[in-house]
Amino acid sequence: MDQTLAQYASLGQKDKAPAYLSLLQETLSHPDQSRLAADIHTIVDHVVNNDSVGPVVGRQVLADLAKALGAAAIKDSAIRRQVVEDTLAVVQPRLVSYEEQVNVLRFQLADLLEAEEEWSDAARVLMGISLESGQRSVSDEEKLRVYIRIVRLLLEDEDSTQADSYYNRAALLAHTTTDKETQLAFKLCQARIMDYNRRFLEAAQRYNELSWVADIDEEERKQMLSAAVTCAVLTPAGPNRSRVLASLCRDERTADLPTYNILSKMFLDRILRPAEIHEFEGTLKTHQLAKINMSSNDRLASIADDDDDDEGASISKRKGPSTVLDRAVLEHNLLASSRIYNNITFRGLGALLDLTPGAAETMARKMIEQGRLKGFIDQVDRLIWFETGNEDEEAQNKAGGLGDVEQETEDTGAAFTKRWDMQIRMTAAEVESIVQHLSNKSLLGAVTA
Template sequence: MTSTLKSFTAQLQHVASQPNNARLAAYDTLISDLLQQPSSKLSRHELLEATSAYLRHAVFSEQNSTGGGLVIGRQALTALEHHAGRVAEGYASQQRDKDRMQDVEDENMPPIADSDTRRQMLENALEQLQPRVLSFEEQASSLRMQLASLLEAEEDWNEAARVLLAIPLDSGHRNVSDHFKLSIYVRIVRLLLEGDDPVAADMYLKRASMIIHNVPGALPSQYQLQQEQQGAGSSNAGEGRGAGEDAQVGSASAGPSSTRHRLEDPKVLGLQYRLSQARVYDSQRRFAEAAIRYHELSYVAEIDEDDRARMLSAAVTASILSPAGPQRARTLATLMRDDRTPSLPQYTILSKVFLDRVIRPDEIASFEKLLSPHQIAKLAPSSGPVSVSSSTTAVADGGPHKAVRHAPSTVLDRAMIEHNVLSASRLYDNITLAGLGALVDLSPEGAEDIARKMIMQGRLKGWIDQVGSPASGEARGGGVLFFVDQDRRGEGETTAGGLEATKGEGGGDGSGASGGAAGEGGVNSGGDVETKWTRRWDQQIAQVTGWLEDVCLRINKASATGVAV
């Protein structure tokens, strides 16, 4: 044991014999003087040994950890946490003022100013505190918050989040305000997102959403109303404490060594919450909701202009990747009316998507360079049935065979295929599934699956006529996709088989195009809407009747052959 450590231990033992009212000030002076010792007089190892001795004699001794002496033990631990942070931050501030390099050796630097030393000291304190954590719950939270800040500065995101997760926020041993809970939850969410763990981030975001309404000023009134409607019926039991109170760690303490957590402004917490919510939606591929959240934040004046530009760019990207349909159309219209979007690199593809134009492969490749990794992630293989006979498709008559895809492979690929299907509905009155597959670079079966899903989800108005005689054994995907007149999108309804495809009297001249892609199966259109759809239905009935007659002829022929034998 070195002389410094022996002297420090002797002083601790001497203080233990003093009365309660004198011990607290003596402990505070001892630990403050120790932590300010320069590295030329106190090594890193000696500091760690001295702080361990301080914890044994000043905090966890029988005299200071039980009964009335527990207040002294808590204050002694608070003093260690407070002075460790104060000395380290003070030295760092001096170095910034002197504009020195961080890696320059300085004999006057206190060992506690070294981040590795301070981290080791905090971890040792938490380890020794663990068996008595219920008695020192508030002080343990303070130590964890300082350790998390240290880890965050080192960009060890997941470890910092793990440290904060151990802070008890629903303990019955102390009163924790909703403001403090919200600050911890939001900080955890942000750290987990930086650590690329959106699943865990979503879990703690939901916890934050249950208490954010109890913190005045955290959400704007209109946004708060929307959140309350979405969260109707969620349980908020046990949240009866006053909202917006400052969380005080060490509420039983008093004196110069007491510490109070400085909570961020509720409005800042609300902005961090909303940004985290948008990022979670984005990572979960809920692009429609993410686009709305990003666009709302891009108007907040309190956010830096460069950050608002990035949020607007993220809103445009998310809206393009969102599922094609009416909701995306509304979001795209809002973004197109924004005067700031023409300056974005995505504006060209945004305008084409808004106008329902077909997106070409070279344009998709240019847009892909602007995306984040999760936005071009691989999709799970499709589990839908695919005919073996359709696994290859001829490139030209008598030409070589080339494998074709049956489903989109990435998130971007799916978004662009769905958009091009919707674009085809603007161009054609009807199109064969083979022609649609050629347009979106999928097999007929894959094109049928995409169109069917969009129709079922209400994102595409139309119906599928699966052309082909069952008796002839034709593969799936040999049908025709009929579109409801796009000039009246949303005014009509469609049912299975094409019956009651429109309701009421529709406008339009009914002269939609019926061709233009490989293998389109056009249907002559003319007259009013009812006549047009009646004619289509009659043609379908005639086709099915022809198939039935063909089947009957085959059966009769087979029966006659059997009798002759």
């Protein structure tokens, strides 16, 4: 091999390119591939680093090599990967002269690494591609596709910090493409970034939107719908979450999901039990189980009044939620308890949520401050009073379209009497709706018989 290369180096400039290309093809097609990687390394090193060859011939040889590798001239993926990595290592010191050929080889190496599920390594290879070079014009759409691919690969390895950086670059170019596939890929990246950044409400909305796109494969749409349900469950309790839960619960497709049970219970404002939470926890990804830290002020507030409780009483020692899921469940159970009770003591709420009385008060206080819970706190009697929301809005959020039921209120002279009467009306309306449904299905006669 060395003697052949030395002979080719002494040829005239017009004859060098055909000679080296012929040698490369002969090497690639040789039946014995035990020395294939070493021979190609020798050829590449010679044409790149030998000044007598010149960059023009070197570019032709590297372009031909990249084309042959792209056409799977080397069947063994391990040898193909070794050849690409060796070639990139040899060319790196002279990158300026072989930029276009290096970019092609980097794309091929990224494909090989992605096929072997080495996500972060594939992303780093793509990061090394020069997209801002003055020697080669790269369209904004091509840059966008590369950035989206890097984001997707980084998220596969849960590297949301770097992924967020490249997502921001992609966001600046998202308006430049009219390709529907690229637009959908960007929207999916957007939803996943929101998910990883714990912006669960926005992530649930994006996932839900994508689950309706007909151009996406049915199985992938089902996965996006499942992701939407998961993010909706992890969203902080409040009116915004209620709207998302209502939208998902009314979607007939969610009934087939394994997470439908917890979705329906949250939508109906029912208290969640530990067994249900544990089952749902098994479906979560690592970032959705992230630990959360309490601020020093919340920690002090959580223990401030606990010493006033009777000694010997059975009181939980938990000072607050420990994970994202834990916080979502505790806030939901607090919101659900407001639908059941007119008021509750700090101790009673703490027993319900498995928190210290001080921690239960702190959670209720924060939700009231943020407008996610209607009520007020009586520090003297150590009571939390819950206020009713707008009845029409609550009715619209109920299953079965009970918001269309005409409800007239009477002046009974007492706020709690009004609330009790309204609850009776709502219950009667629900019973009436069930009876009407059974009647439409011709099931009442069968039950009576």
